[in-house]
Amino acid sequence: MPKPMTSWSTGGHHHRRERNDRGTNPGRTALREHRIRRPGHGAAVNIEPLSVLRIGEIIDLMGTGAPFITPRTWSDYWVYATLFSRTCPLAVIDGQIAGAVIAFRSQDEPDDIYIQEIVTHPAHRRRGVTRALIDAVADHGAGQGVRRLYLTSKPENHAAHAAWTRIGFTNIPGDRRVDGTSVVSDYKGPGRARAVYERTLRSP
Numbered sequence: 001m002p003k004p005m006t007s008w009s010t011g012g013h014h015h016r017r018e019r020n021d022r023g024t025n026p027g028r029t030a031l032r033e034h035r036i037r038r039p040g041h042g043a044a045v046n047i048e049p050l051s052v053l054r055i056g057e058i059i060d061l062m063g064t065g066a067p068f069i070t071p072r073t074w075s076d077y078w079v080y081a082t083l084f085s086r087t088c089p090l091a092v093i094d095g096q097i098a099g100a101v102i103a104f105r106s107q108d109e110p111d112d113i114y115i116q117e118i119v120t121h122p123a124h125r126r127r128g129v130t131r132a133l134i135d136a137v138a139d140h141g142a143g144q145g146v147r148r149l150y151l152t153s154k155p156e157n158h159a160a161h162a163a164w165t166r167i168g169f170t171n172i173p174g175d176r177r178v179d180g181t182s183v184v185s186d187y188k189g190p191g192r193a194r195a196v197y198e199r200t201l202r203s204p
């Protein structure tokens with residue numbers, strides 16, 4: 001079982017962090033404890049890197065992100081687990097995956113991490129799982145010298161827009177607005193408009 005990147009428990013009122021960096025590679029061994037408001041949900045939550053043993057569960061979890069997320073193939077997740085596990089953290093509650101991020105540091109623009117997918121299982125939404133996963137990617141990225149996280153979502157994904165803005169992302173100005181969200185037409189190719197969000201990282 002891979003070493004947890006982060007652990008926290010739900011149930012407290014304010015966020016609390018304890019960092020315990022070990023070794024010479026900042027971000028790889030950060031251990032952090034969160035207390036997330038949502039009284040009554042006291043289960044411990046661990047953040048761990050995506051691993052090959054979890055691929056089946058990840059495919060199932062991604063299926064719960066419909067209509068905005070479509071699961072990729074086993075082979076795709078094998079690549080993510082084998083080459084990009086530190087930017088693909090999982091949130092695990094009672095041994096089960098409650099949420100996951102698939103993200104990559106750009107080779108073309110090494111200052112950037114692009115968050116390709118993020119899903120919280122419906123049974124665990126609105127409890128801070130996505131916030132904790134993004135914080136884990138941000139901590140790791142900042143430790144590696146990354147300056148920016150960015151991501152896109154479909155203009156009609158109102159839950160995503162609410163989550164990104166609450167978590168501290170800025171909706172980048174586009175060429176039109178949809179329901180109050182700024183959108184870039186054709187961002188992902190003809191007819192593939194996206195709302196684009198970014199969050200600046202600071203060095204630890």
Ligand SMILES: CC(C)(COP(=O)(O)OP(=O)(O)OC[C@H]1O[C@@H](n2cnc3c(N)ncnc32)[C@H](O)[C@@H]1OP(=O)(O)O)[C@@H](O)C(=O)NCCC(=O)NCCS
Pocket residue numbers: 064065066068069099117118119120121124125126127128129130131132152153154157158159160162163164166167
């Ligand atoms: C969008 C999604 C990932 C959010 O995950 P989550 O774990 O519920 O988010 P969190 O609990 O960490 O919430 C983070 C913040 O966003 C807010 N938020 C989350 N969902 C929200 C919603 N539906 N409406 C309003 N605010 C919302 C939370 O209140 C929280 O703010 P706060 O801490 O200031 O109260 C989740 O709804 C999901 O998996 N959706 C389906 C897949 C998807 O659309 N993925 C994104 C594709 S780009």
